[in-house]
Amino acid sequence: MTTEPYSLLTTRELAAKYGTTIGELEQQFQPDELVRLNAATNGITPTAVRRFLMERDVSYHFRVIVHTTMRGGIGKTTSTITTATRAAQYGFKTCVLDLDPQGSSSLALGAVPEEDDPIFYDIWQRPEELLADALVPLSSHLTILPSSLENALLDASLLNPGSQKKAVKGVCDQLRLQGYDTVIVDCPPSLGIAVISAICAAHTIVVPVGSDAFSLKGLDLTLDEITSICDTFGLPHPAVRIIYTRYDQRETVSHHALSRIKERHPKLPLTVIRTSSEFSKVLAAGETVFSRYARNSARDDYDRHVSALLGITPQSAGDTP
Ligand SMILES: Nc1ncnc2c1ncn2[C@@H]1O[C@H](COP(=O)(O)OP(=O)(O)OP(=O)(O)O)[C@@H](O)[C@H]1O
Ligand SMILES: [Mg+2]
Structure with a gap:
């Protein structure tokens, strides 16, 4: 051993x-x-x-998975880092691409860049030359391109539609050439230009929702925007999956919100992630629920999500607990 x-x-x-x-x-x-x-x-x-x-x-074909919704604080970062850790454990060579200027994924994975360290903003125009030095290895199968506040300047430097279409895709293409199987992207809670660029590169988009009205509205707006961005740029529509985060079966509001999502979007695959204090506990320790070996609902729910997302479902009984 x-x-x-x-x-x-x-x-x-x-x-x-x-x-x-x-x-x-x-x-x-x-x-x-x-x-x-x-x-x-x-x-x-x-x-x-x-x-x-x-x-x-199980296929390890290359895929870019983007987490986005306009509603903040609903689980984009949690899903990005948890999905990426699990994908790496399943043997996918995985890169987290942190596009959020707040750098929450970078902080959670212990990779906050120093002042002079290159981030996406510095390298997107010449990824073939600059990407390798910007990547921070975390384990044999997990790497991150970290983010910091300068990524907020992306919206100003990606004004040209041609740049929007190619910026994130160019970096992802380079990661594919370097042998990565998947890029997992964390976006800020907006539909700014950097997020548009991420949507242009996505094979799959994961939209987290919660039980509040804002987050359901955020889902509808995000889905409309994905359609309009792909139509505008003449791109094929990516697959979309919903994750319902912080589901609490004791709360009527959770039942209502879940029924409403299923009614409004009956064709979209949906995974339910139960509310769990494990997420904040592991975050405080700089870990994810897959860095530890205790059995809990957080781990079970995200494994179900990641298995469906990556096509590892031999015994799958569906996407709900
Ligand atoms: N299923 C869950 N159960 C309990 N807490 C959760 C769950 N999912 C996420 N959280 C907690 O919710 C908070 C917000 O999550 P997260 O940072 O992932 O959201 P976000 O969408 O990335 O936020 P932002 O829009 O600010 O980037 C975190 O403290 C996280 O630990
Ligand atoms: Mg976040």
């Missing part, structure tokens, strides 16, 4: 997903692909998970 220290998918989780016992599953890996995490838990290296999943027809 190796002693790699970063967070890993556990043999228990993969065995449960593929309906086998931990003992039978572990026989399918070499000793150096398994890592003792604690007295009861073994992890699997991302490279070994990738081999295992590819043998079961």
Whole structure:
């Protein structure tokens, strides 16, 4: 067994997903692909998970996944960092692209840039030359292009529609050439020009919603904007998924909001993420729910979301808990 220290998918989780016992599953890996995490838990290296999943027809084709909604504080950053950590554990070579000038994803993943460190604003015009030096590695399969306040200047420097169409896409294309399987983008709570550029690059857009009226309105506006941006630029429409964050089954307001979303958008795939104090606990420790090995609803719900998002669904019973 190796002693790699970063967070890993556990043999228990993969065995449960593929309906086998931990003992039978572990026989399918070499000793150096398994890592003792604690007295009861073994992890699997991302490279070994990738081999295992590819043998079961999981595709690692390149995809850009953008988190956006006009409503603030509803879970874009939480979903970005949690999805990215899990994708890396599943063996996807993953880059977080933080486009929010507030840099919340960068802060959460412990990668706040220093004054002179390059960010998206500095490199988007020449990513083939400048991107590699701007990336901050976090683990073997997880990297971030961090953000800071200067990214707020993007809206002024992307006034030309040609630049809007190509800025984020150009950086993502370069990441694909460098061997990344997925780019997970965190956007600010607006539909500014940097967000338009991210939408132009997206294969999938994840729109978080909560139970308040503003967030439902934010969903409708965001969906309309995605359609209009893609039509304006002559781009194919990306797949859209909704995540309902902070769902509380004890609250009538949560039931009502969920029914309303399903009524209004019956064709859009929807994952419910239950409200959990785990999110703020792990954030305070600079971690995500997948950096720890305790079983909880936060981990279960995001695994269901990420599995559906990335097509890892052998035993899937749907997207709701
Ligand atoms: N399912 C959940 N249960 C409980 N708390 C949650 C859940 N999802 C997110 N949160 C908490 O909600 C707060 C806001 O989440 P987050 O920062 O991800 O939102 P955001 O949309 O990125 O905000 P902003 O628009 O400011 O960028 C955070 O404190 C986060 O820990
Ligand atoms: Mg955020």
